[in-house]
Amino acid sequence: MNDTPKHTLTVIERIEEPGNILRVKLAAADGAPLPPFTAGAHIDVRLQDGDLDLWRQYSLCSDPAQTDHYEIGVLRAPNSRGGSEALHRLAVVGARFTIDGPRNHFALTEDAAQTVLFGGGIGITPMLAMAQRLHRLGRDFVVHYCTRSDSATAFRDVIAVAPWADRVVFHHDDRDPAQRLDPARDLPPPSADTHLYVCGPAGFMEWVIGAATTAGHAPGNIHREYFSAEVDVSGDRFEVTARRSGVTVSVGPEDTIAKALARVGVSITVKCEEGVCGTCVTDILDGTPDHRDRFLTDEERAEGTMLCVCCSRARSKTLILDI
Ligand code: FES
Missing domain, CATH: 3.10.20.30 (Beta-grasp domain)
Structure with a gap:
């Protein structure tokens, strides 16, 4: 699972977004085209700073049709093991990072009759690449984008100018409950040709996946990608x-x-x-x-x-x- 070549990319732009999210654009130093990727793919980024030496995975949110650069979005998570804080600190224009990938464990079924993308917070990043791909293919799709508040919603400007902006439904926790995500209302009817994609905090994912399963969507049509997880590694010898x-x-x-x-x-x-x-x-x-x-x-x-x-x-x- 680790057979893609490693390469070094340079930060060409950093954009601070609401909600403690940083957008980072990475390109080859000589501007050469990057390896192509498919919607839902991620890259592994090596983060080295003093005693810190971690690999972290970030979904590519840029248009898969563009290979002049990759873009990632990174939520600063103060209670994590330091990877996201290091990336926010280190990713200044001109900084170089070792990258592994892209690889895709969250691939789109591109010929689905209907696709519904559920992004919670930073979980919107793979959905942005998917939306661009589905739009290019002329497919029927909807994006449900859930955040704490309008003021904590990243990528608003990107979505506002996208030709598929009218496919995005925003849901904010601090607003009228009627506009919050409601699986009973927002899940499509199950069908063999309908595919769901879910990414975000673990609680959000389990809620959406549970509702979709209860509604009768086939497990193989409910696609998911976890960014991080609380994992209990303990047990008997x-x-x-x-x-x-x-x-x-x-x-x-x-x-x-x-x-x-x-x-x-x-x-x-x-x-x-x-x-x-x-x-x-x-x-x-x-x-x-x-x-x-x-x-x-x-x-x-x-x-x-x-x-x-x-x-x-x-x-x-x-x-x-x-x-
Ligand atoms: S190192 Fe990521 S799944 Fe084991």
Whole structure:
């Protein structure tokens, strides 16, 4: 899952938006075209500052038809592990960042008869790229954009001049309850040709996904992308065998598979460390996983043939991995 080339991009513009959101435009230093991407894709950005050295994933919100630059939107989250604050601090014009990707775990079904995009707060970013793509394709779509208030709503100016501005329905928490998102009113009727996309804070996502599921939308038509997640990695001790590496390690109650294997020299690339990016997905040869991530689909969990080693554990005494 980690086979895209890394490259260095330069900040060509930073735009402060309401709601503690920073828009950052990145381009090659020589202006060369960037690798193409599809709507819903993200890039991994390496953030290095003193002792800090993190990879963070940011959805691309620019038009997928443009390859002269990438644009991301980043919410400053003071209670996070420091990635977003570092990006707000470091992303000045001329700053250079190592980028991995783009890659897409949140791809559009481009031939859907109807598409409804639900963006909560910073979760609007992938929806902006999707809206641009759907408009270009001439598809039927609606964007529901939920924020705390009008004054905390980022990307208003971008949306106002978009040729699809009339497809966006704004919902603000501090306004008349009648204009807030109401799944009973705002979800379309379920159909095999109707696809829903949901991104935003975990509570918002679970609310919308739960309502869509209850309304009868097929799980395969409800697409989701988590930016971050509270993940509990603790549990009973178990053993992990890395079959191709020929080692077995014990994973303690507060330990992770990735850390336990790294201690004996078996390195698996880890980025988000909270089960949302999919970088660390590893194939299982034997044993029963205890999935703690938000990345795998329900079908993939049920198959039990892979797991995210940054956070997931084992229900069996031993797990044998293909690494
Ligand atoms: S490192 Fe992101 S899912 Fe494991």
